[in-house]
Amino acid sequence: MDQAVVAVQGLHVTYGSVTVVRDVGFDLLAGGALCLVGENGAGKSTVLRCVTGLAEPSAGSVRVFGASPDGTAAFWRRVVATVEQPSWYAGLTVREHVELVRLAGGDDPADGRVDELLTVLGLHELGDATPDRLSSGERQRLLLAAALARPADLLVLDEPEQRLDAAIRPVVAGLLGDHLAGGGSLLMASHDPVFVAALGCPVLRLHSGAPAPGDPVTAAPPPVESAAATSSTEVLASGAAATDLRA
Amino acid sequence: MTRVAEPPTRRESMPPTARRLRRWVRRRRAGRGPALTLESAYVLLLTVAITVAVVGPRTGAAMWPAAPAAPPDRFVVLVLLAAGAAGLVLLLRQVGPLVLGRGELTWLLPAPVPRRGLLLPALVRALTVGALAGAVLALAGAARLADRPVSGPALAGWLALGTAAGLLLALLAVAAQRRPAHARLLDAVVPALLVALGAAALLARVQPLPAPPAVTSPPFPLVLATLTVAGALTALAVRDLARIPDPRLHEPSLTVGTYLDAAYAVEPSFVADLRERRYWRRRALRSRPLRPRRGWLVPLQQDLLVLRRRGWRVGWLFLATPLPVLLTAGPRWLPAATLVVGAGTAAGLTLDALRRDVAHPALLRLLGLTGRRAVTIRLIVPAVLATAWSGLAMVALGLLGGLPPGPWWALGLAFGPTAAMIAVRRAQAGRIDNGLPLIDTPMGAFPPGPMLWLLNGTDVLLFATPTLMALLGPAQPNWWWVGCQGVLSAAGVLAYLQFGADRRRPKV
Known part of the structure; x- marks a missing residue:
């Protein structure tokens, strides 16, 4: 069996007297995708924060690439996460932010990838603007452009579709599909069933911090565009709480 | 529940004055408890008392030395007084000088409230700051340039002249707030003036410059004329309060609100962050390629x-x-x-x-x-x-x-x-x-x-x-x-x- 990119077992997270995540477990294999869904407060973002090492589990284990997410620079070179809004650098334009990330990833910022991302995400005309001047939806597009500007073995995205208009959501789904087709893995949370369906990735439904009873793991139907990336996805459910996802 | 039907517009009714609305807000707040608790008043009084006790005597001696400045230093005194006046204008420009509190900015500015009444307290605050700063500058100038002994009427003359000059500087800042073209000019001229004054002070160290003669009291016609001009311009400023556009009030009011937040929360990073954002928001940038090598x-x-x-x-x-x-x-x-x-x-x-x-x-x-x-x-x-x-x-x-x-x-x-x-x-x-x-x-x-x-x-x-x-x-x-x-x-x-x-x- 391939080694899981992300392996979560018996995850519990408690803040004071409130348990926000209880007994969540899943395995995400290389090249696979998983989407966490559930109502507000279901614990989706907390699970993502635990996977990226930004929150400490109260119990259970989280392994990413076979090790605890230690938050080192080496870890962040393999993982790109958008689980929090960054504070954009003052005095840099939208384009320069994306180029900066591309350059930091070891690639040539003039190789056309930045142009492609800015164009497909509708930011090309805003390349000389500063992030402070963008609307919240445009800032979300910028965050996604920056996240996709450099290679990453694992993308961890918290509601990538939030604040995006209906026209751009399929574009983002296509970009994520390209990431999967290239062998990358994807773990995300979402509130939009259409977006998840377009991506065609398996779904883990959380309810009040736990996997939803009677709705253990469902796989969304594969989309037309990214079917090749995810059509071979097989979902192996281990009990009510664990999934094993293979591309 | 009884529904009250009313026409969408009531042109004939008189809008309430800002004074009446402020009084209404004050009463509601007072009903919920005093704004200043006994503990806060104690801390405030103690802070003021300690500050006065510690720095008061020394400040007094520094403000009013026993003898005026030596002739070679008088030119530098004049330069420093001019720099103080320029600094006052810069400070007033930085804070507005006409600003409203966040609540008034949100609720009263867009309401049909007579604008003059709404902005009058802000104008009074700006003019008071200008007058007080002018008086302090005049006092410092008289202490270093006037022959001893300085009589009571002479000191009053200096203070009146300084107050009127301070009022004029504050009115200049108010005028710049209303008209962007004036603001741009003022914001360019005042820093340049400060640099020129610094250069002059530096020059005075290398090459002694002609010392201005010592004076006793300011000429009475000059004091009277300055006071008259300041009074007339103040009246014009009050009249023009109704014509200040809203956008000229928004940004300075939000800036001062952030300053107050920073002071209240003891968090200076709020101010640094705001100033940085404002600085870059005004700039038109063009992306430049980063070098891959x-x-x-x-x-x-x-x-x-x-x-x-x-x-x-x-x-x-x-x-x-x-x-x-x-x-x-x-x-x-x-x-x-x-x-x-x-x-x-x-x-x-x-x-x-x-x-x-x-x-x-x-x-x-x-x-x-x-x-x-x-x-x-x-x-x-x-x-x-x-x-x-x-x-x-x-x-x-x-x-x-x-x-x-x-x-x-x-x-x-x-x-x-x-x-x-x-x-x-x-x-x-x-x-x-x-x-x-x-x-x-x-x-x-x-x-x-x-x-x-x-x-x-x-x-x-x-x-x-x-x-x-x-x-x-x-x-x-x-x-x-x-x-x-x-x-x-x-x-x-x-x-x-x-x-x-x-x-x-x-x-x-």
């Missing part, structure tokens, strides 16, 4: 780009390098403190990125840089800027500061990296930690967070011992002093990078 120096490219875009701010800062030498007439510690603050300010020009990385390291994670690498690379531009600033300042000090001969310029260059390290430490300080346990004192408990925040970076001054000793002595430095300072600066920077930055995680 220098990929490992990504943050350095970013800092150089930001520095290039700072433009005039860099120029102004370097025009201020003679400031320490201008302050050599004051206490001995003043030029040394100005050197540290000036070089640190120069180093801070590109450190906003580091401040943002401290507050939200999300971008640093996206870049995949360790804290140590980020700090190391982000230290380069500040170190160069601080070294250049302190080198130039020490050149001026060595030539014109009345210091013993020695390689002052080299000492300044060797001190630069330490100043940059102080700036980096302050940028890394982040927000004030208000979660620390209170410290009990005989006068009550106080939170140590603000004090620790203020002191952040001062420990690095230990590495500036040779420069500070040479300036405070003053001692005659030689190349051995320069070598010591260079070694200390290098050791301080290396030790800081070794122990003060995370070498594994993207965390600064």
Whole structure:
């Protein structure tokens, strides 16, 4: 069996007297995708924060690439996460932010990838603007452009579709599909069933911090565009709480 | 529930006055409890009493010396008075000067409330500040330029003249707030005037300039004319209050609101953040390509780009390098403190990125840089800027500061990296930690967070011992002093990078 990119077992997270995540477990294999869904407060973002090492589990284990997410620079070179809004650098334009990330990833910022991302995400005309001047939806597009500007073995995205208009959501789904087709893995949370369906990735439904009873793991139907990336996805459910996802 | 039907517009009804609405709000608030508790009043009174007791006598003696200034110094006094007046205009422009509270800005400004009544308290506040500052400047000027003894009527004449001049300056700032063209002109002329005054004061040190004659009291017609003009212009300003457009009130009101928030929450980073955002919002930027071959120096490219875009701010800062030498007439510690603050300010020009990385390291994670690498690379531009600033300042000090001969310029260059390290430490300080346990004192408990925040970076001054000793002595430095300072600066920077930055995680 391939080694899981992300392996979560018996995850519990408690803040004071409130348990926000209880007994969540899943395995995400290389090249696979998983989407966490559930109502507000279901614990989706907390699970993502635990996977990226930004929150400490109260119990259970989280392994990413076979090790605890230690938050080192080496870890962040393999993982790109958008689980929090960054504070954009003052005095840099939208384009320069994306180029900066591309350059930091070891690639040539003039190789056309930045142009492609800015164009497909509708930011090309805003390349000389500063992030402070963008609307919240445009800032979300910028965050996604920056996240996709450099290679990453694992993308961890918290509601990538939030604040995006209906026209751009399929574009983002296509970009994520390209990431999967290239062998990358994807773990995300979402509130939009259409977006998840377009991506065609398996779904883990959380309810009040736990996997939803009677709705253990469902796989969304594969989309037309990214079917090749995810059509071979097989979902192996281990009990009510664990999934094993293979591309 | 009974529905009340009313026409959408009621043109015939008189809108309520701002005064009536303010009174209504005050009564509601008073009903919920006093705005000033006994404890707050006690702390306030105690603070004022201690401040007066500690600095009062000394300030009084400094404000009114026994004899007027010597003839060679009178020109510098005039220059300083003019600089004070220019500084007053700059200050008033920075804060508005017409501002509304957040509540009034949100609820009363868009309401059909007569604008003159709404803005009159703001105008009174601005004019009061101008009048008081003018009176203080006049008092300081009379104390240094007027022959002794100064009679009561003469002093009253000086105070009246200063008050009227202060009113005129405040009215100038109000007029600039209303008309953007005036504001642009004023914002360009006043800093230029300050630079010219600084140059004149510097020139007075090299070449004695003609001393203005001592005076007794201001000419009565001049006082009367200034008061009359100030009164007439004030009346015009009150009349024109109704014509001030809303956008001219929004930005200064929000700025002052943030200042008050920062004071209330004891969190200066609010102000720094707001000023930074405002600065860049006004700029029209054009993207410039980053160079791929220098990929490992990504943050350095970013800092150089930001520095290039700072433009005039860099120029102004370097025009201020003679400031320490201008302050050599004051206490001995003043030029040394100005050197540290000036070089640190120069180093801070590109450190906003580091401040943002401290507050939200999300971008640093996206870049995949360790804290140590980020700090190391982000230290380069500040170190160069601080070294250049302190080198130039020490050149001026060595030539014109009345210091013993020695390689002052080299000492300044060797001190630069330490100043940059102080700036980096302050940028890394982040927000004030208000979660620390209170410290009990005989006068009550106080939170140590603000004090620790203020002191952040001062420990690095230990590495500036040779420069500070040479300036405070003053001692005659030689190349051995320069070598010591260079070694200390290098050791301080290396030790800081070794122990003060995370070498594994993207965390600064």
